[in-house]
Amino acid sequence: xxxxxxxxxxxxxxxxxxxxxxxxxxxxxxxxxxxxxxxxxxxxxxxxxxxxxxxxxxxxxxxxxxxxxxxxxxxxxxxxxxxxxxxxxxxxxxxxxxxxxxxxxxxxxxxxxxxxxxxxxxxxxxxx
Amino acid sequence: xxxxxxxxxxxxxxxxxxxxxxxxxxxxxxxxxxxxxxxxxxxxxxxxxxxxxxxxxxxxxxxxxxxxxxxxxxxxxxxxxxxxxxxxxxxxxxxxxxxxxxxxxxxxxxxxxxxxxxxxxxxxxxxx
DNA sequence: GAAACCGGTTTCCGATAGGATACCTTTTCT
DNA sequence: AGAAAAGGTATCCTATCGGAAACCGGTTTC
Numbered sequence: 001x002x003x004x005x006x007x008x009x010x011x012x013x014x015x016x017x018x019x020x021x022x023x024x025x026x027x028x029x030x031x032x033x034x035x036x037x038x039x040x041x042x043x044x045x046x047x048x049x050x051x052x053x054x055x056x057x058x059x060x061x062x063x064x065x066x067x068x069x070x071x072x073x074x075x076x077x078x079x080x081x082x083x084x085x086x087x088x089x090x091x092x093x094x095x096x097x098x099x100x101x102x103x104x105x106x107x108x109x110x111x112x113x114x115x116x117x118x119x120x121x122x123x124x125x126x127x128x
Numbered sequence: 129x130x131x132x133x134x135x136x137x138x139x140x141x142x143x144x145x146x147x148x149x150x151x152x153x154x155x156x157x158x159x160x161x162x163x164x165x166x167x168x169x170x171x172x173x174x175x176x177x178x179x180x181x182x183x184x185x186x187x188x189x190x191x192x193x194x195x196x197x198x199x200x201x202x203x204x205x206x207x208x209x210x211x212x213x214x215x216x217x218x219x220x221x222x223x224x225x226x227x228x229x230x231x232x233x234x235x236x237x238x239x240x241x242x243x244x245x246x247x248x249x250x251x252x253x254x255x256x
Numbered sequence: 257g258a259a260a261c262c263g264g265t266t267t268c269c270g271a272t273a274g275g276a277t278a279c280c281t282t283t284t285c286t
Numbered sequence: 287a288g289a290a291a292a293g294g295t296a297t298c299c300t301a302t303c304g305g306a307a308a309c310c311g312g313t314t315t316c
Contacts, residue, residue, distance in 0.1 A: 211282075
């Protein structure tokens with residue numbers, strides 16, 4: 001009886017770890033999460049717009065990360081036959097499911113920063 | 129009037145991007161999220177337990193990542209004066225606030241894998 | 257004809273992340 | 287005496303990550 005539950009727990013645990021691994025594999029690298037976040041708030045963007053909006057990224061990295069994200073089905077790439085050609089990127093249906101995760105990262109990051117500041121203030125007060 | 133809103137929006141946007149950056153900086157690397165996830169489900173663990181539980185990690189990495197996490201206030205390290213000495217690691221109050229984010233990663237990763245399988249099945253069916 | 261714009265790709269190079277291995281200290285077991 | 291176990295460090299090495307810069311093809315404007 002007890003052995004059953006531990007085995008069941010272990011299987012559950014492994015699948016949870018696998019899920020974490022999947023997620024972090026897909027969001028790995030320095031830029032993907034920012035690209036996704038940017039597309040999430042703007043809806044649609046062109047290559048050059050992304051390049052200028054995402055602070056510090058270079059053409060090579062942007063191009064590579066967009067490829068990865070497209071391969072993993074998180075964004076759509078649309079060529080528009082203007083002259084010169086323009087290309088639009090947007091989140092896919094699958095990509096949009098990341099919004100909760102991204103929002104949670106924003107929430108957590110903001111709170112963490114706030115907590116740090118509070119800690120710092122308190123420390124300053126006790127020092128005076 | 130319109131300019132005000134765009135400026136306000138831009139400030140908001142920057143702070144959201146900063147929050148994402150904070151979060152991903154703190155969770156960066158190949159192992160931190162697994163260490164946190166493991167501590168989240170088990171409560172408390174010793175160095176060697178973590179080493180054996182987290183598949184594939186080595187001593188050096190475990191040690192380094194634990195240091196980082198402690199520096200950022202996400203975990204507590206407790207030396208217990210047994211012989212030989214044992215050390216317990218556990219999530220701090222701050223660290224526990226990551227549970228929602230980790231749960232969301234698990235949820236998303238599981239769903240993503242499910243969707244992939246469905247896609248694959250459908251494809252197989254149309255191919256027959 | 258030159259330059260500029262879009263959306264990239266290619267090449268080169270340096271930094272760093274991360275893995276394997278050996279080593280260290282203290283104490284207990286055999 | 288020798289080994290083993292806990293919790294690490296130190297050293298070395300390499301694969302990958304990611305940045306800078308040049309280049310490319312098509313088109314349009316000056």
